[in-house]
Amino acid sequence: MLGLLGAFVSLAVIFEMLRRHKLREKYAIFWVFLSVVIMIVAIFPATLIWAARVTGVEVPSNLLFFVASLVLLAVNVQLSSEVGRLEGRVRTLAEEMGLQRLALDKALKKELAEDPFDEC
């Protein structure tokens, strides 16, 4: 019951965030998929029990916790790598901006020296 509620709330939140442009589709798809899986497990607990038997886990809820922690870990690692990539890009942009500003300063100064009466 609680799982069903949780899945519903997260689906609603994701939809609302997408609507307000606060979440990109590429991330939303994953969370929607996850919510749907949680919902299925909440509605049909038999799926969880079946999965636990197949994988040889004695207590079905342990399988749930194990899989959930793995999924969260994977998401974290993925986000860390994404942040790293963004940092790299920001760094390149910052360097480039500094270099461009210097080039612009020099060009303006040169123009001013050549043609001091020209307004620019």
Added chain:
Amino acid sequence: MRQLPERPLVVVPALNEEESISGVLLDLQASCPSADVLVIDDGSTDGTGRVAAAHGASVVRLPFNLGVGGAMRAGFRYALRNGYDAVIQVDADGQHDASYVKVLLAELAEADVVIGARFAGEGAYDAGRGPRRWAMGVLSGTLSRLAKTRLTDTTSGFRAAGAKAIPVFAEHYPAEYLGDTVESLVIAIRSGCVVRQVPVAMRPRFGGTASQSPFRATVYLFRAVTALALALVRRWAPA
């Protein structure tokens, strides 16, 4: 192939060095007037950029702090685009003696990367004891073997890069901790650059002291070894 550089560029990464930068720039003008000077103002909140510009240096103002690695890569890119055949890194805190710039430059006739080393005979520099010393030992031991030459001070920021190393560094100069010193050397060696060191004397730095507490030294050892190990196994496309 290698020859004495004709158009050297001195790159000075500076973060809030309003007080010492003018002395550094004056020293550079006095001891090597032919070299252009590029100051990278790495997001300073004081007048570092203004003071540097007043001394006639070109100033790249980074919009926020990138660390020495980011500042230096900007410097290498500038050098590459403007046709310089050597880049010499000189710190803005006055620690590096400008009169050695010529010594580093001369050695570029024989090598692609030249390190100004503090322990190699000349000048006094205390590496400290315990973990910090071990870290230095591990770093210089490993890098010496890689470079097939004796390197004693791999974390020195006083260094010169020649025409072969500039495009490599313009593309790959690392911004991470110790990346600007240790990893950059690994990158240079792995892309076929010849690394040498020359002895230099360094002035004691004004203000701030190197971290000496045993705890911080141990952290340093750990991070240095990690940085080195990562640098050795990391994949990267040669420029």
